[in-house]
Amino acid sequence: MFRYSVIYAIVLTAACGNAFAQNETDSTKTYQSSPVTVEAVRYPRDIQRLAPVSGTYIFSGKKSEVVVLAEKDAAVSEKYARQIFAKIPGIFVYDMDGTGNQLNISTRGLDPHRGWEFNIRKDGIITNSDMYGYPASHYNIPIEAVDRVELVRGTGALQYGAQFGGMLNYISKQPDTTREIAFESINSIGSYGLVSTHNAASGKLGKFRYSAWINRKHNGGYRKNSDSEYDAENLTLFFDAAPKLSFKAEYTRSNYLVHLPGALTDSMFHADPQMATRARNYYSPVINIPSLGVDWGIDDGTKLHLNLSYLFGDRNSVMFDRLVNINDSLVPATLAYNNRQVDIDNFGSFTAEIRAVHSYSTFDIASTLAVGFQYMNNDLHRRQLGTGSVGTDYDIELVKPGWGRDLHYKTSNIAFFAENRWVPIEDLSVSAGMRIESGASDFSGKITNYPSESVPNTIKHSFPLFAVSAQYNLNDFINIYGGWGQSYRPVILKDIIPGSIYEVADKNLEDASGYTAEAGLRGVWSVFTWDVSAFALQYNNRLGTQLQTDANNNTIIFRTNIGDSFTKGLEVLVQADIALGGNSIFSIFTSTSYMDARYENASIRTGSQNISVNGNYVESVPTVISRNGASINYGKFKISIMASYTAGSYADALNTETPSANGSVGLVPAYTLLDANFSVRINDLLKLQLNASNITNESYFTKRPQFYPGPGIWPSDGRTFSATMIVSI
Secondary structure (H helix, E strand, O other): OHHHHHHHHHHHHHHHHHHHHOOHHHOOOOOOOOOOOOOOOOOOOOEEOOOOEEOOEEOOOOOEEEEEHHHOOOOOOOOOHHHHOOOOOOOEEOOOOOOOOOOOEEOOOOOOHHHOOEEEEEOOEEOOOEOOOEOOOOOOOOHHHEEEEEEEOHHHHHHOOOOOOEEEEEEEOOOOOOOOOEEEEEEEEEHHHEEEEEEEEEEEEOOEEEEEEEEEEEEOOOOOOOOEEEEEEEEEEEEEEEOOEEEEEEEEEEEEEEEEOOOEOHHHHHHOOOOOOOOOEEEEEEEEEEEEEEEEEEEOOEEEEEEEEEEEEEEEEEEOOOOOOOOOOOEOOOOEOOOOEEEEEEEEEEEEEEEEEEEEEEOOEEEEEEEEEEEEEEEEEEEEEEEOOOOOOOOOOOOOOOOOEEEEEEEEEEEEEEEEEEEEEOOEEEEEEEEEEEEEEEEEEEEOOEOHHHOOOEEEEEEEEEEEEEEEEOOOOEEEEEEEEEEEEOOOHHHHOOOOOOEEEOOOOOOEEEEEEEEEEEEEEOOEEEEEEEEEEEEEEEEEEEEEEOOOOOEEEEEEEEEEEEEEEEEEEEEEEEEEEOOEEEEEEEEEEEEEEEEEOOEEEEOOEEEEOOOOEOOOOOOEEEEEEEEEEEOOEEEEEEEEEEOOEOOOOOOOOOOOOOOOOOOEOOEEEEEEEEEEEOOOOEEEEEEEEOOOOOOOOOOOOOOOOOOOEOOOOOOEEEEEEEEEO
16 A cells, blocks of 8 residues: 555645646646545564664674564463563573563573573663573563563673573663653453552653552462462662763562472372462572663764662572472371471672674774673582471571571672774674673582582683674675584582582582574565574583482582583564555464584483493473464454473483473473463553463473472463453553
8 A cells, every 4th residue: 555655645746746847837836636645554573673882782694583572462461481582583481480570581502591691781871680690580571661672682691691591681661751650550350359550650750750669469379389470660860961971770570489289200290280388488589779870972983881780689598399299198197297398599699791782893894892891709608408397488598597508699790891883894794703701600608518629719710702793795685694602601519518518519619611603594575574594503511410429439429510411493573564455464473493413522420330321312392392383463452372382301411201200300302382362452552452372271290300399290370261451641
C-alpha cells in the first residue's frame, strides 16, 4: 500500500507540473489539489540490533541482540525465559523452579546457574553479587519494569568485563517526560495461586525526571511445598543540569523467599513430577543496590559516563541438606525432625566505573575511541554449616553457637580498557582493543576440623586481554561481522572450599581463560530479518577433582584445574513479516542453534582412579535448541504460538547414561514445549493478555544439578495459564 501511495503521489505531481507548463499565462496562479495520504504497515519487530556506537560502547563487528519487550507477548509475571529470549538462538534455560524469581540462562555451552557466566547489569549497573567471590546475579528485576534487554556476546567483553558469556543488560522503562505524572499498573493472576501486581509512576518536573515502581508477587508453586513470596522496589531520580549534562541517583532492591520442594529420583519423577521430598527447605536472597551516575556530552564527538554503585545484601538458606534418597523424617528417639543446616552469605561489593568515547579523524579516516577504568572492592562473608532449628518454617537462627565455616573472601581489582574503531572506507569498520586486569582475592577464616594451611589464601588476577572485530556493510540493511576476543573467569570462593575433610584444594588454582571467535551475516531484506552466525569458544583451566597422593603417600581428593573444553556451533535466527492487507501482519520465525561442546586434555576423579574425559561432551549442553513460532497481528488483536525443542544432554563429564539411584547423574531427556499468547489493546489506557504455557502438559526437567539446590531431578512447570491486565494513565 505504501508503494502504490507513493507512485500515486508522484504521478499526481507530474500531472500538475504538465498542466502548469501548458498554460504559461496562468503560471502565477495557485492550484490546490486534494490531500494525498501515504499509508504504510508498521512492522512491530521485537528483536533488534545495537548500533555500531551506542552511548560509550562500541558494538560494531560484535554479535548483539535487543529484545524489545513492548512488542513481545510473553508471560512476564511467570518470567519464562524461553518466551522472553525466544528469538535469541542458543539460549539454554535452566528451569530450576517455576516461581519466576530468577532467570537461569546461558549461551554457547556455558553454565546457566543464576547467569553467572554473564556480566549482568541493570541500566549499566553491575548486579552480579560478587564478580570474584560468587558471580551469580541474585538481584531479580521484575520483567514488568523492563523496556528492553540487551545481550552482547563474549567478543565484546573487553569493554564491560571479561566474562565468557558476554553482557546481559536490562534497560528499565524510562520516565514519561511529556507530563508531571504518569501511572502504569500491570496485574496478573494464574495457575497455582499466582497473584502479581506491578505499579509504576514517572514524570518530569522542570529539570527533574523521576521513575518509581513497586512489585509484589505470590506463587503457590507447581510442585508441593514450592510456594514463594517476592517483592521489589526501585526509585530513580534524574537531574538535567544542562542539555548535555545529567545526574542520576537510584536505589533498587529485590527480595524473595522460596520454599524448596527437594530433588527427585527418576522413579519419583515418572510417578509424580509434582511430588515433594522436602517440606522444611527455604532459600532467600535480599539484594540492595544504591548507585550514582553522571552522563556528560563534552562536545559533539565526546561523551563521558561515570557510575558508582554498592551492592549489599544476603543470601540465606535453611535446609535439610541430604541426598534425595535420605528421608527427612522424625527421629524416633526425640519425635522431632533433625536439625537443619543454615548457610548465610553477606555481600558487600563496591564498583566505580568511568567510561568515555571520542570520535575523531586522522588522515581522513573516521575513528572512534572508547576507554574506561573500573575499580572493584568486594567482601564476601560466607558462614556455612550452622546448626539450625528442628522446625518447619523459615528460620535462620542458630540453635548452637558457631559455624562449620566462617570465611571472608576479599577482592580488590582494577581494570583498564581501550578499544578503537576505524572506518578506512565507507562501508568497512575495524576495531581492536585490550583490557588489563590487575588484582587479588584474599581468603581468610576457619573451617572446622580442617587445617587452614591447606586452603589457598591469595588468588591473583593479573593479565592482559585482547580482541579484534570487523564489520562490512553490503548495503544500509545487510552486513557481515566477525571477531575474536579473549575472556577469563576468576576462581571463585566455591572453587577453593573443600567439600569434606578428605578433599584438598590446589593452592595454585588458575583462573579459567580462553577466547571466543565468531562470524555472521545479518540484515533485513524484503519481508525477511535474519542473523546467522558461527562461533567457537575455547575454555581452559576448568575446575574439578582428581585423585593424587600427598607427601606421606596417602591418597587425597585434589580440587584443581582438570583440563579444557572447546565448543563450536551455529546460531540461526530467520523471521518473515508478511503484510496481509489492511493493518494485518503475519510473522513466522525460527531461532535455532547447534552446539558441539567437548572436553580436551581433561581427566577427573571417579571412584579410586582418574579417568580421561577427552572427547566427552560437556555437561548441560544440548546439541540442538530450536524455538519456532508464528503470530498474527490484526488491528488491536495479536495471537502467537511457539514450539520449543531442547535436545538431550549429559549431567556429568563422564557422560553417564544410566541414571544413578539418587538422580544426580544420567541423561537429561529431550523435550518439546508448546506456548500460546493472546492480547487485545482495548484502547490507549487498557490492554488485556492471556497466556498458556506448556499446553501439552509435558513432564520435563532441564538439568541435574550437582550442588544447590540439591543433586537430583528438579521438575519444571507443567501446564499453566495466566491473565494480565495493563492499565496506563
